Amino acid sequence: MKKMLIAGNWKMNTTPKEAKVLAQKILYGLESLGKTHSKVLLCPPYTNLFAVKEVINNSEIELGGQNCFYELQGAYTGEISPLMLLELGCSYVIIGHSERRTYFVETDDVINKKVSSAVVAGLKVILCIGETLEQRKNNDTFAILEYQLNQDLHLLEIKDIKNVIIAYEPVWAIGTGISASVEQIAEAHDWIREFFRNKYGEIANEMIILYGGSLSDNNCFEILNIKNVNGGLIGGASLDPTKFLNIIKTAEDLLSQ
Ligand code: 13P
Numbered sequence: 001m002k003k004m005l006i007a008g009n010w011k012m013n014t015t016p017k018e019a020k021v022l023a024q025k026i027l028y029g030l031e032s033l034g035k036t037h038s039k040v041l042l043c044p045p046y047t048n049l050f051a052v053k054e055v056i057n058n059s060e061i062e063l064g065g066q067n068c069f070y071e072l073q074g075a076y077t078g079e080i081s082p083l084m085l086l087e088l089g090c091s092y093v094i095i096g097h098s099e100r101r102t103y104f105v106e107t108d109d110v111i112n113k114k115v116s117s118a119v120v121a122g123l124k125v126i127l128c129i130g131e132t133l134e135q136r137k138n139n140d141t142f143a144i145l146e147y148q149l150n151q152d153l154h155l156l157e158i159k160d161i162k163n164v165i166i167a168y169e170p171v172w173a174i175g176t177g178i179s180a181s182v183e184q185i186a187e188a189h190d191w192i193r194e195f196f197r198n199k200y201g202e203i204a205n206e207m208i209i210l211y212g213g214s215l216s217d218n219n220c221f222e223i224l225n226i227k228n229v230n231g232g233l234i235g236g237a238s239l240d241p242t243k244f245l246n247i248i249k250t251a252e253d254l255l256s257q
Pocket of ligand 1: 176212236
């Protein structure tokens with residue numbers, strides 16, 4: 001059976017109280033679905049991790065951070081370490097999101113250190129990669145993806161690749177309401193799978209490759225149905241429990257086909 005991960009990236013949304021309510025709605029909705037074959041992951045802001053963990057504690061919903069630093073402790077005011085995420089019950093962390101690359105000037109060098117440190121600490125990393133609109137127009141998409149993958153996974157030991165998930169998130173599709181087309185997504189995901197096959201061999205077949213960028217309940221059927229798409233990293237629609245649950249239901253329907 002195809003692997004499927006439906007992950008909500010709440011970004012800088014929800015207070016702890018709001019996060020609890022949202023997590024509860026998602027949990028109740030999921031319980032009414034019964035046993036699911038897809039994995040569900042919630043990535044609230046750091047300040048809400050504890051509150052959300054309390055809600056999802058005895059469920060199959062997993063918890064993730066939206067970022068973390070590469071050092072495990074020390075004088076790094078304002079930063080969060082992989083160990084802190086682990087102790088709060090996180091099993092995943094998102095690294096290299098385009099909003100962090102753009103607004104917080106995270107370089108591939110920093111992302112590389114973060115990926116390897118988080119994986120060594122025991123987290124599964126969702127590494128985000130993707131091209132800007134200008135890069136796509138200049139036919140640089142695959143050169144950019146290749147550059148990012150080579151740079152961002154440089155320090156990672158081959159044995160640890162099983163703990164890395166790739167999220168293909170074309171920058172121009174994030175938060176715009178315009179997702180990449182089925183053809184564009186299929187082409188990028190095929191390319192990413194092939195990149196890993198060439199570099200790491202057959203383990204590439206087991207890797208989870210997510211799509212992110214204006215994925216919602218109105219376009220998830222055709223996107224999740226693409227061969228090399230193993231789920232989604234969802235921003236806006238993950239804040240709406242009805243839409244998020246509809247996406248999970250669609251994933252379930254596709255898995256049971
Ligand atoms: P949207 O789903 O809001 O486009 O955000 C996608 C994203 O950035 C997920 O990480």
